[in-house]
Structures are given as structure tokens and as C-alpha cells.
Amino acid sequence: MYPIRIGRTQSDLCALFYLRGSGQIYNEAVPTPNSNSTIVILDFGAQYTQLIARRIREFNVFSVVIPCTASLNEVLSYKPAGVILSGGPSSVYDDDAPKADPAVLALGMPILGICYGMQFIAHHLGGKVEPAAKREYGNAMIDIVAQTKIFGGLPEQLDVWMSHGDSVVDMPPGFKLTAKTEHAPAGIADEKRKIWAVQFHPEVHHTPQGTELLHNFVFDICGAKADWTPEHFIQTTVEKIKQQVGSGHAICGLSGGVDSSVAAVLVQRAIGDRLTCIFVNNGVLRKDEFTKVQATMREKLGLKVVAVDASKRFLSQLGGITDPETKRKIIGREFITVFDDEAAKILAAEASDSEVAWLVQGTLYPDVIESSSVKGPSQTIKSHHNVGGLPENMKLKLIEPLRDLFKDEVRRIGRDLKMPDEILDRQPFPGPGLAVRIVGEITPDRVALLQEADEIVVTEIKRAGLYGKLWQSFAVLLPVKSVGVMGDQRTYAYTCAIRAVESEDGMTADWAPLPYEVLKTISSRIVNEIRGINRVVYDITSKPPGTIEWE
Structure with a gap:
């Protein structure tokens, strides 16, 4: 039996409340309990x-x-x-190097530069950065050569994680060396100007005492308060939704997963029965999902749910499409069209003078990060149907109360809302559904094959007691046919890939070493019970370089 690691933390919360409509994004910071406890x-x-x-969120700090x-x-x-300046892949002396407003360095508030952030500080304050004589990647030992608050309580030698090809060769005026490796400076500081910087990455697990360093910065240097809690998030978010929606109506795009369910309960708490949840069968749901989700959402959460079977509509639009980005955009567009139609029906049925102006979505931080370069020069990985896949001109304005939260933080909110574990402990399921687990063209026959294979995977993972220990576990249908032999007869059928990963937040993930007996059972059941699949493979790719979903 191979060990399975549980990839969840008990981090607490920060959030922004985002509203978007007609192609524009409006963001307002939710008021923090202490107005000067935010770390930017x-x-x-x-x-x-x-x-x-x-x-930082794990410290209960916004x-x-x-x-x-x-x-x-x-x-x-x-x-x-x-303020913390992050790392980055560029060189500060490049013409197209990402830049922050140098005035940030003159604010007189505590600044911490990390990796590229340290080089940015040195470069803009009169120091010199050059390609390192010896690049440093991976584990390294550093020596603390000058005690400062940032290294308070830490030993004179630290095991850290490096990832840089440039180095500070001349420090800016007023700075002193605080730490070094055998080859280069590893820390500098100008305590008079309240600026500290390190060349290594304290945020990663590979820097064992990095959390203590960040704790020193957040509390001992910045004086932040550990008063950001789930209870406060719920209170401020509910109040904000009340103000935004006023006497109007809202609809929620409900999938039955953790994210949209928590978002729906939050909005229901704010506006009551003026929220209607729309659950759409897009033709690429899991087996029996359309029936099961309706019952769960009504009976367990008391939500007002309207179920719409639009499977033929979606599948006709997806017919012949093989490009993953096009699939996502089609699904995003069709969802919005269905929501617009249902909003009009709701108003007609209620003979209401107000309008349904708001669409609630369970968008999470990883969706936003991977869909667009909204956080500096990072690259677009893929357009999530509910972010990059949305049409530019929408009739409905968006309420996305979870937009800056990670999955484990959303589960924590759900538990404070007294939601049942059977909903909160569900593994993530992509909004585009099985469309991103069918590589190539989507047809009703291929959807049916994958539904059966996925049902077997989930059943056997649960039977082995592994479901709650994995981030995700599912089947993928590949556009690859191979020769097989069954009952002394030749077969030529599809290949199914099994994917199981461990993760904290979906941003990075390791493939899970599932027990051989579990894999054997899954493979045997799929090829014996599903006519049309004759080969099963196991995906052992981590993220990065792969993504969790195949498309």
C-alpha cells in the first residue's frame, strides 16, 4: 500500500468582492477588521x-x-x-522587465523583497544587478551575517530554496548585507527606510523556516493584527451583497460543486428568496448528475432551484470542435445565454417590476490566475469557462464572492455556514464538465463512454477510502484507438487515462501513487464493463509541467 498525503491546510481568509458587467471589472476590498492590517x-x-x-492568510491576516x-x-x-515584492522570471536590467512604481519604495512602510523583488529594490535604489557567476537553483545553505528583525529568532545558518540566475553585486546606498551563500548575497536591508530583502523563497515548503521569517515580517515589523476570520468574511460579504443587489433579484449558476454551492448559500443569506439557482444540464455532466444535484441542493441546502435541460443545445454547438480553448468559450457563452433566458422567465412568472440584474458564480482564485494575466506578467494557462470564456457583452452583472479564495478556504467558509460535509468534501469538478476530459471531438457516444468510466473510477476510489485524501480523481477519454484482444477476438477501441492528484489549492499538484490493487480493479472494470474502451493508462504527470485537467 502506497501512502496518500492529505493536501489541505487550515488557512484562514482574505477576499475581495468583485462585480463585473458589460466587459468591465470593478473591485472593492472588503473592509478588513483592522484598517492597517493588510499585506499587499x-x-x-x-x-x-x-x-x-x-x-500570510494562514496567520489570519488579510x-x-x-x-x-x-x-x-x-x-x-x-x-x-x-508591502511584499514577489519573485519573477525576468531580469531587472532587461528592457521589458516588469516594473513597479518606484515610489512604493519611498512610502516609509515596511517592504520585503523576495528574489526578483530584492533585485528590483537594489536596481532602483542605486545598486547593481548582474548575471550571477554561479546560478543558484534548489536547496542552499545561507549564513546570517547581520541580525535584523527579519531573521529574529532564527539560527545563524538556514536551509533555503533558491531559484535565480542574477545576483546583486553592488548594494544600494544605506543597505547592509544581512545574509549570504558561498557565491552571492542572500539578504540585504536598510532598516532606516524599513526595507528588507532576501534572495531565496521563504514561502515554499523547501525553506523549512520560511514561515517564521514571514511571521517576523508580518507581525514584528508590520505590526499586523491576526483578526481576519471566516466569521468576519461571511458578515462583510453578506452586507456587501445586500448593498449591491438592493431590492433586485439574482440568479446563481449552480453546478452542485463546492464553489457554486457556497456562493449560493452566501447570497441566499443576503437576499433570501430573491435568489434563484439555475442548474443546467450542458450534456457533459457526470452520470446521473442532473437528477442528484437537484435533490441535494433543494433538500440539503433549501435553495430555490430551476433545472434546465440544455444538453442538445450545448452538444450541437460543440459538435466538430477539437480546440480546448474554443470548447471553453462555447460553453461559457451558452451558459450565459441560458441564464439570460431563465432570468427573463423568472421576471415574467413573478410579474416583478424589478430586474434580474445579477448573476452569482462560484469563481475561485485559481480560475482567475489561469485564465488571464491579471497578476502582472504571468502567462495565460487556459481560459476557464466562467472567466476567460465569458462573452464580452453581458446583460447580467457578476457577483463572485469567492473570487480571491482558494478551494480549502472556501470549504472553511462552508463549514462556518453549517453546510453538510457531503457537499463540502466533494472533489472539484470543472465547470465545462466532461468536455475538458474528452480530448478531441465531443459526441454523445463519447460522453456516454466517459460517464461510465468516470463512475467506475469514483466508485473504486471511494471504496478504497481514498476519495477524501485526493484533490481530484477521474477518467479521461483519449482520441486514441488501439488493438486489443477479448474473447479471442480482435478489438479496436478507445484508450482511457486515469488521473489522480494531491494538492493544497489546485495551483500545483503531484500525481498520487495509487495502490496497485486499486488501479488493477479500476482497469479491469473499465475494459470488462464498457464496450468501446480496451486500454487503460495512468497519468503520472505533476503540475507543473502538466495541468490537472487534460484540456
Whole structure:
């Protein structure tokens, strides 16, 4: 039996409340319990930036990630207790290097630069950055050569994680060296100007005492308060929704998953029966999902649910489409069209003078990050149907109360809302459904094959007691046919891939070493019970370089 790690943390919460309509995004920070307890993180495009926010949230401190290109006024609008400059893949001396407003460095509030952030500080304050004589990637030992608050309580030697090809060769005026490796500076500081910087990454698990360093910055240097809690998030979000919706109506795009369910319960708490949940059969749901979700949402959560079978409509639009991005955009567009139609029906049925102006979605932070380069120069990975897949001109304005939360944080909110575990512990299921698990063209026959295979995977994972220990586990139908032999006869049928991963938040993931006996049972059942699949393979790719879903 191979070990399965449980990839969830007990992090607490920060959030922004986003409203979007007619192609524009409006964001307002939810008021924090202490107006100067926010930590603002300027993102220069690092793969680890979101981890910085997570570590700070685990301290029960409000934190927000914004693009490095954000204006000084936007930074100040959060009334920050401190600012962190993230790492990034660029070189500060490149012509197209990402830049923050240098005025941020003159605010007089605590600043912490990490990796590229340290190089940005040195470069813009009169120091010099050059390609390192010896690049440093992976584990390294650093020596603390000058005690500062940032290293308070830490030993004189630290095991850290490096990831840089450039180095600070001349420090800016007023700075002192605080830490070094055998080859280069690993920390600098100008305590008079309240600026500290480190060349390594304290936010990753590979820097064992990195959490203590961040704790020193957040509390001992910035003086932040650990008063950001799920209860406060619920209160402020409900109040904000009341103000925004007023006496109007809202509809919620309900999928039956954790995210849309928590979003629906939050909005229901704010506006009561003026919320109608729309559950759409888009033709690519899991087996029996259309019936099961309706019952669960009505009976367990008391939501007002309208079920719409639009499977033929979606499948006709998806016919012949093989490009993943096109699939996602088609699904996003068709969802909005269905919601618009249903909103009109609701108003007609209620003979209401008000309008259904709001659409509630369970959009999460990873959806936003992967869909567009909204956090500095990071690249678009894929358009999520509910973000990059939305049409530019929408009749409905969006309420996305969970937009800046990770999955485990949403589950924590759900538990504070007293939602049942059977809903909160469901594994994530993509909004585009099985469309992103069918590689290539989507047809009714291929959907039916994958529904049966997926049902077997979920059943056997649960039977083995592994469902709650995995981030996701599912089947993928490949556009690959191979020769097989069954009952002494030749077969030529599809290949099914099994995917199971462990993760904390979906931003990174490791493939799960499932027990051989479980894999054997899944494979045997699929090829014996499903006519049309004769080969099963197991995906052992982590994220990165792969993504969790295949499309």
C-alpha cells in the first residue's frame, strides 16, 4: 500500500468582492477588521506568488495580490501595513522587465523583497544587478551575517530554496548585507527606510523556516493584527451583497460543486428568496448528475432551484470542435445565454417590476490566475469557462464572492455556514464538465463512454477510502484507438487515462501513487464493463509541467 498525503491546510481568509458587467471589472476590498492590517503583495510573475498570500492568510491576516504595475494609489487604497515584492522570471536590467512604481519604495512602510523583488529594490535604489557567476537553483545553505528583525529568532545558518540566475553585486546606498551563500548575497536591508530583502523563497515548503521569517515580517515589523476570520468574511460579504443587489433579484449558476454551492448559500443569506439557482444540464455532466444535484441542493441546502435541460443545445454547438480553448468559450457563452433566458422567465412568472440584474458564480482564485494575466506578467494557462470564456457583452452583472479564495478556504467558509460535509468534501469538478476530459471531438457516444468510466473510477476510489485524501480523481477519454484482444477476438477501441492528484489549492499538484490493487480493479472494470474502451493508462504527470485537467 502506497501512502496518500492529505493536501489541505487550515488557512484562514482574505477576499475581495468583485462585480463585473458589460466587459468591465470593478473591485472593492472588503473592509478588513483592522484598517492597517493588510499585506499587499505586488506580483512580478513568479510561480510562487500565490504561496506568499497563502502563508500570510494562514496567520489570519488579510492579504491581497495585485499586479506589479498597479498604481501607487491602488496600493495605498488597501491601507497596507506592509508591502511584499514577489519573485519573477525576468531580469531587472532587461528592457521589458516588469516594473513597479518606484515610489512604493519611498512610502516609509515596511517592504520585503523576495528574489526578483530584492533585485528590483537594489536596481532602483542605486545598486547593481548582474548575471550571477554561479546560478543558484534548489536547496542552499545561507549564513546570517547581520541580525535584523527579519531573521529574529532564527539560527545563524538556514536551509533555503533558491531559484535565480542574477545576483546583486553592488548594494544600494544605506543597505547592509544581512545574509549570504558561498557565491552571492542572500539578504540585504536598510532598516532606516524599513526595507528588507532576501534572495531565496521563504514561502515554499523547501525553506523549512520560511514561515517564521514571514511571521517576523508580518507581525514584528508590520505590526499586523491576526483578526481576519471566516466569521468576519461571511458578515462583510453578506452586507456587501445586500448593498449591491438592493431590492433586485439574482440568479446563481449552480453546478452542485463546492464553489457554486457556497456562493449560493452566501447570497441566499443576503437576499433570501430573491435568489434563484439555475442548474443546467450542458450534456457533459457526470452520470446521473442532473437528477442528484437537484435533490441535494433543494433538500440539503433549501435553495430555490430551476433545472434546465440544455444538453442538445450545448452538444450541437460543440459538435466538430477539437480546440480546448474554443470548447471553453462555447460553453461559457451558452451558459450565459441560458441564464439570460431563465432570468427573463423568472421576471415574467413573478410579474416583478424589478430586474434580474445579477448573476452569482462560484469563481475561485485559481480560475482567475489561469485564465488571464491579471497578476502582472504571468502567462495565460487556459481560459476557464466562467472567466476567460465569458462573452464580452453581458446583460447580467457578476457577483463572485469567492473570487480571491482558494478551494480549502472556501470549504472553511462552508463549514462556518453549517453546510453538510457531503457537499463540502466533494472533489472539484470543472465547470465545462466532461468536455475538458474528452480530448478531441465531443459526441454523445463519447460522453456516454466517459460517464461510465468516470463512475467506475469514483466508485473504486471511494471504496478504497481514498476519495477524501485526493484533490481530484477521474477518467479521461483519449482520441486514441488501439488493438486489443477479448474473447479471442480482435478489438479496436478507445484508450482511457486515469488521473489522480494531491494538492493544497489546485495551483500545483503531484500525481498520487495509487495502490496497485486499486488501479488493477479500476482497469479491469473499465475494459470488462464498457464496450468501446480496451486500454487503460495512468497519468503520472505533476503540475507543473502538466495541468490537472487534460484540456
